Amino acid sequence: MKRAFLEKLLGRIPRISPGEVQVYLENLAREKGFLETIFNAILEGVIVTDIQGKVLYLNRSACAFFGIQEDASLGTSVGEIMHGLDLEAVSGATATISGDLEVCYPQHRFLNFYVVPLMSEAGIEKEMQLEGQGIILRDITETRRMTQATIESERSSALTLLAAGIAHEIGNPLNSLDIHLQLMKRCMKKLPKSLRMELEKSVGVARHEVARLDQITTQFLRAIRPQPLKLDVENLNCLVQESVAFLQVEISNRDILVELELGSTLLKLRVDRNQLKQAFYNVIRNAFQAMKTGGILRIKTGVDASCAFVIFSDTGPGIPAENMSHIFAPYFTTRESGSGLGLMVVKRILQAHGGEVGIESIEGKGVSVILRLPCTVQRTRLLNSGCPRSGLKRETT
Ligand SMILES: Nc1ncnc2c1ncn2[C@@H]1O[C@H](COP(=O)(O)OP(=O)(O)OP(=O)(O)O)[C@@H](O)[C@H]1O
Ligand SMILES: [Mg+2]
Numbered sequence: 001m002k003r004a005f006l007e008k009l010l011g012r013i014p015r016i017s018p019g020e021v022q023v024y025l026e027n028l029a030r031e032k033g034f035l036e037t038i039f040n041a042i043l044e045g046v047i048v049t050d051i052q053g054k055v056l057y058l059n060r061s062a063c064a065f066f067g068i069q070e071d072a073s074l075g076t077s078v079g080e081i082m083h084g085l086d087l088e089a090v091s092g093a094t095a096t097i098s099g100d101l102e103v104c105y106p107q108h109r110f111l112n113f114y115v116v117p118l119m120s121e122a123g124i125e126k127e128m129q130l131e132g133q134g135i136i137l138r139d140i141t142e143t144r145r146m147t148q149a150t151i152e153s154e155r156s157s158a159l160t161l162l163a164a165g166i167a168h169e170i171g172n173p174l175n176s177l178d179i180h181l182q183l184m185k186r187c188m189k190k191l192p193k194s195l196r197m198e199l200e201k202s203v204g205v206a207r208h209e210v211a212r213l214d215q216i217t218t219q220f221l222r223a224i225r226p227q228p229l230k231l232d233v234e235n236l237n238c239l240v241q242e243s244v245a246f247l248q249v250e251i252s253n254r255d256i257l258v259e260l261e262l263g264s265t266l267l268k269l270r271v272d273r274n275q276l277k278q279a280f281y282n283v284i285r286n287a288f289q290a291m292k293t294g295g296i297l298r299i300k301t302g303v304d305a306s307c308a309f310v311i312f313s314d315t316g317p318g319i320p321a322e323n324m325s326h327i328f329a330p331y332f333t334t335r336e337s338g339s340g341l342g343l344m345v346v347k348r349i350l351q352a353h354g355g356e357v358g359i360e361s362i363e364g365k366g367v368s369v370i371l372r373l374p375c376t377v378q379r380t381r382l383l384n385s386g387c388p389r390s391g392l393k394r395e396t397t
Pocket of ligand 2: 343
């Protein structure tokens with residue numbers, strides 16, 4: 001309702017009948033109630049302040065964003081609600097101000113707000129005069145989180161690419177270093193024995209270190225370089241059995257029992273057999289290495305609504321809670337001779353197949369690694385739609 005209209009109305013009040021006043025007031029109350037319903041229904045927070053920044057109105061969303069009650073907040077300074085807001089700049093502003101706000105209580109959120117000056121005509125000159133401010137708040141938590149996740153993923157792929165480039169470039173000088181060390185070793189044969197023995201020892205150490213560096217870079221490149229999948233229809237149970245058979249020597253050298261619980265359904269999937277077996281080896285080896293004093297490794301295969309799964313459960317010491325968030329990171333290892341790339345390769349292979357890796361660990365009891373692969377061969381699935389036995393809907397005539 002415009003100020004001018006209200007002024008006119010007030011001027012006429014002595015001349016209008018009590019009945020008419022009642023009708024005007026009822027209309028005003030109805031209009032206020034209608035506007036309040038709309039403001040309370042919208043997701044954006046709305047706060048209206050007077051020219052000093054004292055809160056005159058705030059809707060339900062604004063109360064929810066800041067965890068405050070409407071009644072207790074009316075008349076307080078908006079700076080007490082939106083901590084950090086430059087109240088002086090905001091309350092005197094005749095242009096729109098915008099910014100972002102982090103709220104920690106009652107829920108961690110990010111809000112975008114803009115402050116709109118509320119102007120109205122005043123006096124005979126009908127000059128525009130500042131009445132107060134309207135503050136509109138929008139929840140941008142989800143957008144901000146997604147942006148943050150995108151930035152982090154881009155940063156990590158840029159770093160991986162850079163590291164891959166460096167690792168690749170290191171390969172050539174390493175090769176040349178090794179060739180020169182071999183030449184040096186050959187030339188040393190002409191030297192007196194005592195000197196030759198000493199130099200050969202140093203060259204041996206240098207060659208060993210060069211070989212180690214070469215192995216690190218080769219392993220790193222193999223781990224991060226996506227290899228194209230050679231897909232074929234394979235039986236998942238056979239791949240598990242082949243992987244266990246391949247590691248038989250390692251198994252018999254340890255006090256470890258491998259139990260297979262293979263799903264009875266023929267699990268045929270379109271997969272790259274070599275890459276998938278590589279993933280199985282890495283997981284099985286981790287289990288062996290964890291069960292230093294022996295134990296049981298149970299390997300279970302099966303299929304659920306949308307995926308085929310292989311679960312590897314060991315009876316080792318488990319993974320401490322503080323390590324759980326690092327185990328897929330490159331070079332994270334707790335083993336002296338570990339490269340820390342095994343699980344990263346598992347994840348890459350499973351993701352390339354459209355699958356995923358899950359790890360559950362109970363400290364002192366063991367680890368379960370769950371590999372899930374989509375059943376691409378089984379392309380359709382009957383949904384349960386009311387007729388539980390057949391999955392078919394009964395037609396009613
Ligand atoms: N079954 C398991 N039980 C206990 N800890 C495990 C298990 N599997 C993985 N881990 C932990 O996760 C870490 C990372 O495993 P990952 O396979 O990536 O590297 P790694 O085994 O240390 O080295 P490598 O690259 O040679 O495989 C391990 O060092 C170990 O601490
Ligand atoms: Mg490993």
